[in-house]
Amino acid sequence: MAPASDIDKLYREETGRILPTLIRLLGDFTLAEDALQEAFQAAVEQWPREGTPPLPRAWIIQTARHRAIDRVRRGQRLREKTALLEQALEGLSASLESAPVIADDQLRLLYTCCHPSLAPEAQVALTLRTLCGLTTEEIARAFFVPTPAMAQRIVRAQRKIRDAGVPYEVPERSELRERTRAVLATIYLTFNEGYSATGGDSLVRVDLCEEAIRLGRIVVTLLSETLRAEASAMLALMVLHHARRFARVAPDGGLVLLDQQDRTLWRKDEAEEGAALLHKALSLGARGPYAIQAAIAALHLQAETPAHTDWAQIVGLYDRLLAIDPSPIVALNRAAAVAMAEGAERGLAQIDDLAASGVLRGYHLLPASRADLLRRLGRFEEAATAYREALSLTRNDAERRFLEARLVEVSRGR
Amino acid sequence: MITYLLTIYENEKLYEGKPEEEMAQLMGEYDAFTESIKKSGNYVGGEALQPVATATTVRVRDGKRLTTDGPFAETKEQLGGFYLVKAKNLDEAIAIASRIPGAKAGSVEVRPCVDFSQQG
Numbered sequence: 001m002a003p004a005s006d007i008d009k010l011y012r013e014e015t016g017r018i019l020p021t022l023i024r025l026l027g028d029f030t031l032a033e034d035a036l037q038e039a040f041q042a043a044v045e046q047w048p049r050e051g052t053p054p055l056p057r058a059w060i061i062q063t064a065r066h067r068a069i070d071r072v073r074r075g076q077r078l079r080e081k082t083a084l085l086e087q088a089l090e091g092l093s094a095s096l097e098s099a100p101v102i103a104d105d106q107l108r109l110l111y112t113c114c115h116p117s118l119a120p121e122a123q124v125a126l127t128l129r130t131l132c133g134l135t136t137e138e139i140a141r142a143f144f145v146p147t148p149a150m151a152q153r154i155v156r157a158q159r160k161i162r163d164a165g166v167p168y169e170v171p172e173r174s175e176l177r178e179r180t181r182a183v184l185a186t187i188y189l190t191f192n193e194g195y196s197a198t199g200g201d202s203l204v205r206v207d208l209c210e211e212a213i214r215l216g217r218i219v220v221t222l223l224s225e226t227l228r229a230e231a232s233a234m235l236a237l238m239v240l241h242h243a244r245r246f247a248r249v250a251p252d253g254g255l256v257l258l259d260q261q262d263r264t265l266w267r268k269d270e271a272e273e274g275a276a277l278l279h280k281a282l283s284l285g286a287r288g289p290y291a292i293q294a295a296i297a298a299l300h301l302q303a304e305t306p307a308h309t310d311w312a313q314i315v316g317l318y319d320r321l322l323a324i325d326p327s328p329i330v331a332l333n334r335a336a337a338v339a340m341a342e343g344a345e346r347g348l349a350q351i352d353d354l355a356a357s358g359v360l361r362g363y364h365l366l367p368a369s370r371a372d373l374l375r376r377l378g379r380f381e382e383a384a385t386a387y388r389e390a391l392s393l394t395r396n397d398a399e400r401r402f403l404e405a406r407l408v409e410v411s412r413g414r
Numbered sequence: 415m416i417t418y419l420l421t422i423y424e425n426e427k428l429y430e431g432k433p434e435e436e437m438a439q440l441m442g443e444y445d446a447f448t449e450s451i452k453k454s455g456n457y458v459g460g461e462a463l464q465p466v467a468t469a470t471t472v473r474v475r476d477g478k479r480l481t482t483d484g485p486f487a488e489t490k491e492q493l494g495g496f497y498l499v500k501a502k503n504l505d506e507a508i509a510i511a512s513r514i515p516g517a518k519a520g521s522v523e524v525r526p527c528v529d530f531s532q533q534g
Binding site: 166 | 505526
Protein backbone atom coordinates (compact mmCIF):
# COMPACT_ATOMS: atom_id res chain seq x y z
CA MET A 1 0.00 0.00 0.00
CA ALA A 2 1.20 3.43 -0.88
CA PRO A 3 -1.33 6.08 -0.01
CA ALA A 4 -0.97 9.21 -2.12
CA SER A 5 0.06 11.13 0.99
CA ASP A 6 3.14 8.91 1.40
CA ILE A 7 4.26 9.68 -2.13
CA ASP A 8 3.51 13.34 -1.47
CA LYS A 9 5.70 13.23 1.62
CA LEU A 10 8.50 11.50 -0.25
CA TYR A 11 8.23 14.09 -3.01
CA ARG A 12 8.42 16.97 -0.55
CA GLU A 13 11.34 15.51 1.36
CA GLU A 14 13.45 14.11 -1.45
CA THR A 15 13.06 16.61 -4.30
CA GLY A 16 15.40 19.12 -2.72
CA ARG A 17 18.02 16.39 -2.36
CA ILE A 18 17.72 14.46 -5.60
CA LEU A 19 17.04 17.33 -8.02
CA PRO A 20 20.30 19.27 -7.46
CA THR A 21 22.31 16.15 -8.25
CA LEU A 22 20.23 15.37 -11.33
CA ILE A 23 20.68 18.97 -12.51
CA ARG A 24 24.45 18.77 -12.06
CA LEU A 25 24.71 15.49 -13.94
CA LEU A 26 22.33 16.45 -16.73
CA GLY A 27 23.36 20.11 -16.92
CA ASP A 28 19.76 21.00 -17.62
CA PHE A 29 17.04 22.12 -15.19
CA THR A 30 14.17 21.17 -17.40
CA LEU A 31 15.42 17.72 -18.24
CA ALA A 32 16.14 16.97 -14.58
CA GLU A 33 12.77 18.26 -13.43
CA ASP A 34 10.89 16.42 -16.13
CA ALA A 35 12.65 13.15 -15.34
CA LEU A 36 11.89 13.52 -11.65
CA GLN A 37 8.24 14.42 -12.33
CA GLU A 38 7.90 11.39 -14.57
CA ALA A 39 9.41 9.14 -11.94
CA PHE A 40 6.92 10.36 -9.33
CA GLN A 41 4.10 10.07 -11.83
CA ALA A 42 5.12 6.45 -12.38
CA ALA A 43 5.15 5.93 -8.61
CA VAL A 44 1.60 7.28 -8.29
CA GLU A 45 0.49 4.82 -10.95
CA GLN A 46 2.43 1.74 -9.91
CA TRP A 47 2.85 1.75 -6.15
CA PRO A 48 -0.82 1.48 -5.16
CA ARG A 49 -1.12 -1.46 -7.55
CA GLU A 50 2.17 -3.26 -7.02
CA GLY A 51 3.03 -2.12 -3.53
CA THR A 52 5.65 0.34 -2.34
CA PRO A 53 9.15 -0.82 -3.31
CA PRO A 54 11.48 -1.67 -0.42
CA LEU A 55 13.73 1.32 -1.21
CA PRO A 56 11.38 4.06 -2.41
CA ARG A 57 14.08 6.69 -2.86
CA ALA A 58 16.32 4.40 -4.88
CA TRP A 59 13.33 3.42 -6.98
CA ILE A 60 12.60 7.09 -7.77
CA ILE A 61 16.25 7.74 -8.66
CA GLN A 62 16.48 4.69 -10.91
CA THR A 63 13.26 5.56 -12.67
CA ALA A 64 14.27 9.23 -13.07
CA ARG A 65 17.60 8.25 -14.65
CA HIS A 66 15.95 5.87 -17.07
CA ARG A 67 13.45 8.54 -18.05
CA ALA A 68 16.24 11.08 -18.53
CA ILE A 69 18.16 8.72 -20.80
CA ASP A 70 14.99 7.98 -22.76
CA ARG A 71 14.34 11.65 -23.24
CA VAL A 72 17.87 12.40 -24.37
CA ARG A 73 17.71 9.46 -26.77
CA ARG A 74 14.46 10.73 -28.19
CA GLY A 75 15.60 14.33 -28.55
CA GLN A 76 19.31 13.87 -29.28
CA ARG A 77 20.79 12.22 -32.27
CA LEU A 78 24.34 12.32 -30.94
CA ARG A 79 24.99 8.82 -29.70
CA GLU A 80 28.19 9.55 -27.86
CA LYS A 81 26.43 12.15 -25.77
CA THR A 82 23.93 9.54 -24.64
CA ALA A 83 26.77 7.22 -23.77
CA LEU A 84 28.44 9.93 -21.70
CA LEU A 85 25.19 10.61 -19.95
CA GLU A 86 24.65 6.95 -19.15
CA GLN A 87 28.11 6.84 -17.72
CA ALA A 88 27.48 9.91 -15.59
CA LEU A 89 24.22 8.49 -14.36
CA GLU A 90 25.85 5.16 -13.51
CA GLY A 91 27.53 6.86 -10.59
CA LEU A 92 24.36 8.63 -9.53
CA SER A 93 22.99 6.07 -7.12
CA ALA A 94 26.36 5.74 -5.46
CA SER A 95 26.77 9.49 -5.15
CA LEU A 96 23.29 9.86 -3.69
CA GLU A 97 24.31 7.62 -0.84
CA SER A 98 27.09 9.97 0.23
CA ALA A 99 25.77 12.99 2.05
CA PRO A 100 28.55 15.50 1.26
CA VAL A 101 27.97 15.16 -2.48
CA ILE A 102 24.28 15.90 -2.05
CA ALA A 103 25.03 18.89 0.15
CA ASP A 104 27.59 20.25 -2.35
CA ASP A 105 25.06 19.92 -5.14
CA GLN A 106 22.43 21.70 -3.09
CA LEU A 107 24.78 24.58 -2.35
CA ARG A 108 25.84 24.85 -6.00
CA LEU A 109 22.22 24.94 -7.04
CA LEU A 110 21.37 27.55 -4.40
CA TYR A 111 24.06 29.89 -5.74
CA THR A 112 22.87 29.25 -9.30
CA CYS A 113 19.27 30.07 -8.40
CA CYS A 114 20.43 33.25 -6.63
CA HIS A 115 22.68 34.46 -9.45
CA PRO A 116 22.56 38.27 -9.67
CA SER A 117 21.67 38.08 -13.35
CA LEU A 118 18.22 36.79 -12.29
CA ALA A 119 15.49 39.08 -10.94
CA PRO A 120 15.14 38.78 -7.13
CA GLU A 121 11.58 37.45 -7.34
CA ALA A 122 12.76 34.83 -9.83
CA GLN A 123 15.58 33.88 -7.44
CA VAL A 124 13.11 33.18 -4.66
CA ALA A 125 10.69 31.28 -6.89
CA LEU A 126 13.42 29.18 -8.44
CA THR A 127 14.93 28.36 -5.04
CA LEU A 128 11.57 27.22 -3.65
CA ARG A 129 10.87 25.20 -6.75
CA THR A 130 14.16 23.38 -7.13
CA LEU A 131 15.47 23.18 -3.57
CA CYS A 132 12.27 22.95 -1.56
CA GLY A 133 10.12 21.02 -4.00
CA LEU A 134 7.19 23.43 -3.81
CA THR A 135 4.92 23.26 -6.84
CA THR A 136 4.45 26.27 -9.09
CA GLU A 137 0.84 26.53 -7.82
CA GLU A 138 2.01 26.65 -4.21
CA ILE A 139 4.62 29.32 -4.94
CA ALA A 140 2.10 31.36 -6.93
CA ARG A 141 -0.39 31.17 -4.07
CA ALA A 142 2.21 32.15 -1.51
CA PHE A 143 3.20 35.26 -3.45
CA PHE A 144 -0.29 36.19 -4.68
CA VAL A 145 0.71 35.84 -8.31
CA PRO A 146 -1.48 34.04 -10.86
CA THR A 147 -0.12 30.53 -11.53
CA PRO A 148 0.54 31.08 -15.28
CA ALA A 149 2.54 34.23 -14.47
CA MET A 150 4.60 32.36 -11.86
CA ALA A 151 5.14 29.45 -14.25
CA GLN A 152 6.37 31.89 -16.87
CA ARG A 153 8.70 33.56 -14.38
CA ILE A 154 10.23 30.22 -13.43
CA VAL A 155 10.56 28.96 -17.00
CA ARG A 156 12.14 32.25 -18.10
CA ALA A 157 14.70 32.04 -15.29
CA GLN A 158 15.52 28.42 -16.11
CA ARG A 159 15.98 29.32 -19.76
CA LYS A 160 18.24 32.20 -18.87
CA ILE A 161 20.38 29.90 -16.74
CA ARG A 162 20.77 27.55 -19.68
CA ASP A 163 21.09 30.04 -22.56
CA ALA A 164 23.10 32.81 -20.92
CA GLY A 165 25.53 30.31 -19.46
CA VAL A 166 24.92 30.95 -15.74
CA PRO A 167 27.52 28.66 -14.15
CA TYR A 168 26.33 25.80 -11.97
CA GLU A 169 28.87 26.33 -9.25
CA VAL A 170 29.68 28.04 -6.00
CA PRO A 171 31.36 31.35 -6.96
CA GLU A 172 35.03 32.04 -6.48
CA ARG A 173 36.36 33.44 -3.26
CA SER A 174 36.51 37.01 -4.57
CA GLU A 175 32.78 37.04 -5.18
CA LEU A 176 31.65 34.67 -2.49
CA ARG A 177 30.83 37.27 0.15
CA GLU A 178 28.67 39.39 -2.13
CA ARG A 179 26.91 36.39 -3.60
CA THR A 180 26.34 34.83 -0.19
CA ARG A 181 24.58 38.02 0.85
CA ALA A 182 22.14 37.48 -2.03
CA VAL A 183 21.62 33.85 -1.03
CA LEU A 184 20.88 34.84 2.57
CA ALA A 185 18.56 37.64 1.39
CA THR A 186 16.64 35.16 -0.76
CA ILE A 187 16.22 32.75 2.12
CA TYR A 188 15.14 35.50 4.49
CA LEU A 189 12.71 36.89 1.93
CA THR A 190 11.21 33.42 1.68
CA PHE A 191 10.86 33.28 5.45
CA ASN A 192 9.31 36.74 5.64
CA GLU A 193 6.82 35.90 2.96
CA GLY A 194 5.65 33.09 5.19
CA TYR A 195 5.94 35.02 8.44
CA SER A 196 4.35 38.39 7.73
CA ALA A 197 0.61 38.10 8.07
CA THR A 198 -0.47 39.43 4.73
CA GLY A 199 -3.25 36.90 4.37
CA GLY A 200 -3.46 33.96 2.01
CA ASP A 201 -3.37 30.26 2.76
CA SER A 202 -1.84 30.10 6.21
CA LEU A 203 -0.77 26.48 5.83
CA VAL A 204 1.48 27.15 2.86
CA ARG A 205 2.89 30.13 4.69
CA VAL A 206 4.08 28.03 7.64
CA ASP A 207 5.56 25.73 5.00
CA LEU A 208 7.50 28.66 3.56
CA CYS A 209 8.94 29.47 6.99
CA GLU A 210 9.97 25.87 7.47
CA GLU A 211 11.53 25.60 4.03
CA ALA A 212 13.49 28.80 4.62
CA ILE A 213 14.77 27.46 7.92
CA ARG A 214 15.72 24.17 6.26
CA LEU A 215 17.69 26.04 3.59
CA GLY A 216 19.26 28.21 6.27
CA ARG A 217 20.48 25.07 8.04
CA ILE A 218 22.04 23.75 4.83
CA VAL A 219 23.85 27.01 4.18
CA VAL A 220 25.16 27.23 7.74
CA THR A 221 26.66 23.76 7.60
CA LEU A 222 28.26 24.31 4.20
CA LEU A 223 29.83 27.74 4.44
CA SER A 224 33.33 28.35 5.65
CA GLU A 225 33.72 29.93 9.06
CA THR A 226 34.10 33.54 7.89
CA LEU A 227 30.81 33.46 6.00
CA ARG A 228 29.05 31.26 8.49
CA ALA A 229 28.71 34.10 11.02
CA GLU A 230 26.04 36.05 9.15
CA ALA A 231 24.34 32.88 7.96
CA SER A 232 24.08 31.58 11.54
CA ALA A 233 22.71 34.94 12.64
CA MET A 234 20.05 34.79 9.96
CA LEU A 235 19.16 31.22 10.88
CA ALA A 236 18.96 32.27 14.54
CA LEU A 237 16.61 35.12 13.61
CA MET A 238 14.32 32.81 11.66
CA VAL A 239 14.25 30.13 14.36
CA LEU A 240 13.55 32.71 17.09
CA HIS A 241 10.67 34.28 15.15
CA HIS A 242 9.29 30.89 14.23
CA ALA A 243 9.26 29.78 17.88
CA ARG A 244 6.33 32.18 18.44
CA ARG A 245 4.20 30.95 15.54
CA PHE A 246 1.48 29.25 17.63
CA ALA A 247 0.96 32.35 19.77
CA ARG A 248 0.83 34.90 16.96
CA VAL A 249 -2.49 33.77 15.55
CA ALA A 250 -5.75 33.59 17.52
CA PRO A 251 -8.09 30.59 17.09
CA ASP A 252 -10.26 32.75 14.80
CA GLY A 253 -7.23 33.47 12.60
CA GLY A 254 -6.80 36.98 14.00
CA LEU A 255 -3.49 38.62 14.78
CA VAL A 256 -2.19 38.56 18.37
CA LEU A 257 0.33 41.27 19.24
CA LEU A 258 3.50 40.41 21.12
CA ASP A 259 2.41 41.77 24.51
CA GLN A 260 -0.84 39.78 24.40
CA GLN A 261 0.56 36.47 23.25
CA ASP A 262 0.18 33.39 25.45
CA ARG A 263 3.82 32.81 26.26
CA THR A 264 3.24 29.18 27.18
CA LEU A 265 2.61 28.60 23.47
CA TRP A 266 6.09 29.77 22.58
CA ARG A 267 8.29 26.82 21.67
CA LYS A 268 10.87 26.72 24.40
CA ASP A 269 13.15 24.24 22.67
CA GLU A 270 13.25 26.40 19.55
CA ALA A 271 13.86 29.56 21.57
CA GLU A 272 16.84 27.80 23.14
CA GLU A 273 18.12 26.57 19.81
CA GLY A 274 17.80 30.09 18.36
CA ALA A 275 19.66 31.58 21.30
CA ALA A 276 22.45 29.01 20.89
CA LEU A 277 22.69 29.78 17.17
CA LEU A 278 22.89 33.48 17.92
CA HIS A 279 25.60 32.86 20.50
CA LYS A 280 27.55 30.86 17.93
CA ALA A 281 27.08 33.61 15.31
CA LEU A 282 28.30 36.29 17.70
CA SER A 283 31.33 34.24 18.66
CA LEU A 284 32.16 33.92 14.95
CA GLY A 285 32.03 37.71 14.68
CA ALA A 286 28.53 38.39 13.35
CA ARG A 287 27.60 42.03 13.96
CA GLY A 288 25.26 42.70 11.05
CA PRO A 289 21.50 43.40 10.83
CA TYR A 290 20.55 39.71 11.17
CA ALA A 291 22.53 39.35 14.39
CA ILE A 292 21.04 42.50 15.92
CA GLN A 293 17.49 41.57 15.00
CA ALA A 294 18.06 38.07 16.35
CA ALA A 295 19.31 39.57 19.61
CA ILE A 296 16.12 41.64 19.86
CA ALA A 297 13.98 38.57 19.19
CA ALA A 298 15.94 36.60 21.79
CA LEU A 299 15.35 39.27 24.45
CA HIS A 300 11.60 39.10 23.80
CA LEU A 301 11.63 35.33 24.13
CA GLN A 302 13.57 35.45 27.38
CA ALA A 303 10.98 37.62 29.12
CA GLU A 304 8.44 35.65 31.14
CA THR A 305 5.93 38.48 30.91
CA PRO A 306 5.85 41.66 28.78
CA ALA A 307 6.78 43.61 31.92
CA HIS A 308 9.97 41.56 32.30
CA THR A 309 11.22 42.54 28.84
CA ASP A 310 14.58 44.32 28.82
CA TRP A 311 13.32 47.30 26.83
CA ALA A 312 16.35 49.47 27.56
CA GLN A 313 18.64 46.93 25.93
CA ILE A 314 16.23 46.56 23.02
CA VAL A 315 16.31 50.33 22.43
CA GLY A 316 20.12 50.13 22.43
CA LEU A 317 20.04 47.33 19.87
CA TYR A 318 17.71 49.37 17.66
CA ASP A 319 20.21 52.23 17.89
CA ARG A 320 22.91 49.94 16.52
CA LEU A 321 20.61 48.64 13.82
CA LEU A 322 19.78 52.21 12.78
CA ALA A 323 23.49 53.02 12.63
CA ILE A 324 24.37 50.21 10.21
CA ASP A 325 21.10 49.77 8.33
CA PRO A 326 19.03 52.95 8.62
CA SER A 327 15.40 52.64 7.61
CA PRO A 328 12.23 54.45 8.72
CA ILE A 329 10.64 51.12 9.67
CA VAL A 330 13.48 50.41 12.08
CA ALA A 331 13.03 53.95 13.43
CA LEU A 332 9.33 53.21 13.99
CA ASN A 333 10.12 49.96 15.83
CA ARG A 334 12.66 51.81 17.91
CA ALA A 335 10.04 54.42 18.84
CA ALA A 336 7.71 51.64 19.99
CA ALA A 337 10.52 50.22 22.15
CA VAL A 338 11.24 53.69 23.56
CA ALA A 339 7.57 53.95 24.53
CA MET A 340 8.00 50.77 26.59
CA ALA A 341 11.35 51.71 28.08
CA GLU A 342 10.82 55.39 28.79
CA GLY A 343 7.08 55.95 28.68
CA ALA A 344 4.40 56.36 26.05
CA GLU A 345 4.92 60.14 25.74
CA ARG A 346 8.55 59.74 24.69
CA GLY A 347 7.66 57.11 22.12
CA LEU A 348 4.76 59.17 20.81
CA ALA A 349 7.01 62.22 20.31
CA GLN A 350 9.34 60.14 18.16
CA ILE A 351 6.51 58.70 16.10
CA ASP A 352 5.15 62.22 15.57
CA ASP A 353 8.58 63.28 14.29
CA LEU A 354 8.57 60.35 11.88
CA ALA A 355 5.06 61.19 10.72
CA ALA A 356 6.08 64.82 10.17
CA SER A 357 9.03 63.75 8.01
CA GLY A 358 6.56 62.02 5.67
CA VAL A 359 8.86 59.08 4.84
CA LEU A 360 6.33 56.47 5.98
CA ARG A 361 3.29 58.10 4.40
CA GLY A 362 0.80 55.37 3.44
CA TYR A 363 2.34 52.76 5.81
CA HIS A 364 -0.51 51.58 8.04
CA LEU A 365 1.67 50.62 11.00
CA LEU A 366 2.62 54.26 11.60
CA PRO A 367 -0.92 55.46 12.51
CA ALA A 368 -1.55 52.06 14.15
CA SER A 369 1.44 52.53 16.47
CA ARG A 370 0.44 56.14 17.17
CA ALA A 371 -3.10 55.02 17.91
CA ASP A 372 -1.84 52.41 20.37
CA LEU A 373 0.24 54.92 22.33
CA LEU A 374 -2.58 57.49 22.36
CA ARG A 375 -4.89 54.78 23.67
CA ARG A 376 -2.45 53.92 26.43
CA LEU A 377 -2.23 57.59 27.34
CA GLY A 378 -6.04 57.74 27.56
CA ARG A 379 -6.32 60.21 24.68
CA PHE A 380 -9.19 58.20 23.17
CA GLU A 381 -10.50 60.71 20.66
CA GLU A 382 -7.12 61.20 19.01
CA ALA A 383 -6.58 57.43 19.18
CA ALA A 384 -9.86 56.83 17.31
CA THR A 385 -8.79 59.21 14.54
CA ALA A 386 -5.45 57.39 14.23
CA TYR A 387 -7.16 53.96 14.18
CA ARG A 388 -9.42 55.17 11.38
CA GLU A 389 -6.40 56.34 9.43
CA ALA A 390 -4.68 52.98 9.93
CA LEU A 391 -7.87 51.18 8.84
CA SER A 392 -7.96 53.17 5.62
CA LEU A 393 -4.41 52.00 4.83
CA THR A 394 -4.29 48.33 5.80
CA ARG A 395 -4.99 45.63 3.23
CA ASN A 396 -4.89 42.67 5.55
CA ASP A 397 -8.09 41.15 6.95
CA ALA A 398 -6.66 39.95 10.25
CA GLU A 399 -5.17 43.35 10.88
CA ARG A 400 -8.39 45.10 9.87
CA ARG A 401 -10.37 43.11 12.42
CA PHE A 402 -7.80 43.89 15.09
CA LEU A 403 -7.89 47.62 14.37
CA GLU A 404 -11.70 47.68 14.22
CA ALA A 405 -11.92 46.03 17.64
CA ARG A 406 -9.54 48.62 19.08
CA LEU A 407 -11.49 51.43 17.44
CA VAL A 408 -14.66 50.20 19.14
CA GLU A 409 -12.79 50.08 22.47
CA VAL A 410 -11.50 53.64 22.33
CA SER A 411 -14.81 54.93 20.98
CA ARG A 412 -16.43 53.61 24.16
CA GLY A 413 -13.80 55.48 26.09
CA ARG A 414 -11.89 52.48 27.41
CA MET B 415 32.86 28.21 -24.63
CA ILE B 416 29.94 30.55 -25.24
CA THR B 417 30.12 33.62 -27.48
CA TYR B 418 28.82 36.82 -25.86
CA LEU B 419 28.14 40.23 -27.38
CA LEU B 420 29.06 43.01 -24.98
CA THR B 421 27.36 46.22 -26.06
CA ILE B 422 28.48 49.51 -24.54
CA TYR B 423 25.84 52.16 -23.88
CA GLU B 424 26.92 55.63 -22.87
CA ASN B 425 25.54 59.14 -23.07
CA GLU B 426 27.59 60.30 -26.03
CA LYS B 427 27.04 63.96 -25.11
CA LEU B 428 29.51 63.39 -22.29
CA TYR B 429 32.24 63.05 -24.88
CA GLU B 430 31.46 66.24 -26.77
CA GLY B 431 33.18 68.68 -24.45
CA LYS B 432 35.89 66.36 -23.15
CA PRO B 433 39.43 67.80 -23.19
CA GLU B 434 41.84 66.09 -25.55
CA GLU B 435 44.10 64.61 -22.89
CA GLU B 436 41.11 62.98 -21.16
CA MET B 437 40.02 61.45 -24.45
CA ALA B 438 43.55 60.24 -25.09
CA GLN B 439 43.66 58.63 -21.67
CA LEU B 440 40.32 56.89 -22.25
CA MET B 441 41.51 55.59 -25.63
CA GLY B 442 44.62 54.30 -23.90
CA GLU B 443 42.44 52.42 -21.41
CA TYR B 444 40.46 50.87 -24.23
CA ASP B 445 43.67 49.85 -26.03
CA ALA B 446 45.02 48.21 -22.90
CA PHE B 447 41.73 46.40 -22.27
CA THR B 448 41.50 45.14 -25.85
CA GLU B 449 45.10 44.00 -25.70
CA SER B 450 44.45 42.08 -22.46
CA ILE B 451 41.43 40.14 -23.78
CA LYS B 452 43.33 39.33 -26.96
CA LYS B 453 46.11 37.89 -24.85
CA SER B 454 43.73 35.87 -22.65
CA GLY B 455 42.08 34.38 -25.73
CA ASN B 456 38.61 35.81 -25.05
CA TYR B 457 38.60 38.32 -27.91
CA VAL B 458 36.60 37.55 -31.03
CA GLY B 459 35.96 41.05 -32.38
CA GLY B 460 34.90 44.58 -31.54
CA GLU B 461 34.33 48.06 -32.93
CA ALA B 462 33.65 51.60 -31.79
CA LEU B 463 30.72 53.32 -33.48
CA GLN B 464 30.34 56.85 -34.83
CA PRO B 465 27.78 58.97 -32.89
CA VAL B 466 24.04 58.24 -33.37
CA ALA B 467 23.77 61.43 -35.49
CA THR B 468 25.35 59.33 -38.25
CA ALA B 469 22.75 56.56 -37.91
CA THR B 470 20.07 55.73 -40.44
CA THR B 471 17.24 53.32 -39.69
CA VAL B 472 15.76 51.18 -42.44
CA ARG B 473 12.41 49.36 -42.32
CA VAL B 474 10.61 47.42 -45.01
CA ARG B 475 6.80 47.52 -44.74
CA ASP B 476 4.54 45.86 -47.31
CA GLY B 477 7.51 45.59 -49.59
CA LYS B 478 8.20 49.32 -49.35
CA ARG B 479 11.47 50.58 -47.97
CA LEU B 480 11.24 53.30 -45.31
CA THR B 481 14.42 55.12 -44.46
CA THR B 482 14.57 57.50 -41.49
CA ASP B 483 17.24 59.63 -39.93
CA GLY B 484 18.50 58.56 -36.49
CA PRO B 485 18.90 55.46 -34.34
CA PHE B 486 16.43 52.61 -33.70
CA ALA B 487 15.44 54.18 -30.38
CA GLU B 488 16.05 57.60 -28.87
CA THR B 489 17.42 56.94 -25.41
CA LYS B 490 19.47 58.70 -22.78
CA GLU B 491 22.37 56.32 -23.40
CA GLN B 492 23.41 55.28 -26.88
CA LEU B 493 25.06 52.21 -28.32
CA GLY B 494 28.61 53.40 -28.83
CA GLY B 495 30.57 50.23 -29.48
CA PHE B 496 30.78 46.53 -28.83
CA TYR B 497 33.01 43.57 -28.17
CA LEU B 498 32.40 40.01 -29.24
CA VAL B 499 34.07 37.64 -26.77
CA LYS B 500 34.26 33.94 -25.98
CA ALA B 501 33.88 33.00 -22.32
CA LYS B 502 33.35 29.77 -20.42
CA ASN B 503 30.21 31.04 -18.68
CA LEU B 504 28.22 34.14 -17.74
CA ASP B 505 30.42 34.89 -14.74
CA GLU B 506 33.51 35.13 -16.92
CA ALA B 507 31.63 37.30 -19.45
CA ILE B 508 30.44 39.60 -16.65
CA ALA B 509 33.99 39.86 -15.32
CA ILE B 510 35.22 40.89 -18.78
CA ALA B 511 32.34 43.36 -19.24
CA SER B 512 33.09 45.01 -15.91
CA ARG B 513 36.62 45.79 -17.12
CA ILE B 514 35.42 47.71 -20.19
CA PRO B 515 36.30 51.37 -19.53
CA GLY B 516 32.84 52.49 -20.69
CA ALA B 517 31.21 50.52 -17.85
CA LYS B 518 32.39 53.23 -15.43
CA ALA B 519 30.27 55.99 -16.99
CA GLY B 520 27.65 54.01 -18.91
CA SER B 521 26.42 50.44 -18.97
CA VAL B 522 27.40 47.26 -20.74
CA GLU B 523 24.81 44.70 -21.81
CA VAL B 524 25.96 41.08 -21.86
CA ARG B 525 24.09 38.84 -24.29
CA PRO B 526 24.92 35.28 -25.30
CA CYS B 527 24.83 34.53 -29.02
CA VAL B 528 22.80 31.60 -30.32
CA ASP B 529 24.99 28.62 -31.06
CA PHE B 530 23.40 27.10 -34.15
CA SER B 531 25.75 24.12 -34.11
CA GLN B 532 24.06 22.94 -30.86
CA GLN B 533 20.60 22.92 -32.41
CA GLY B 534 18.74 20.19 -34.21
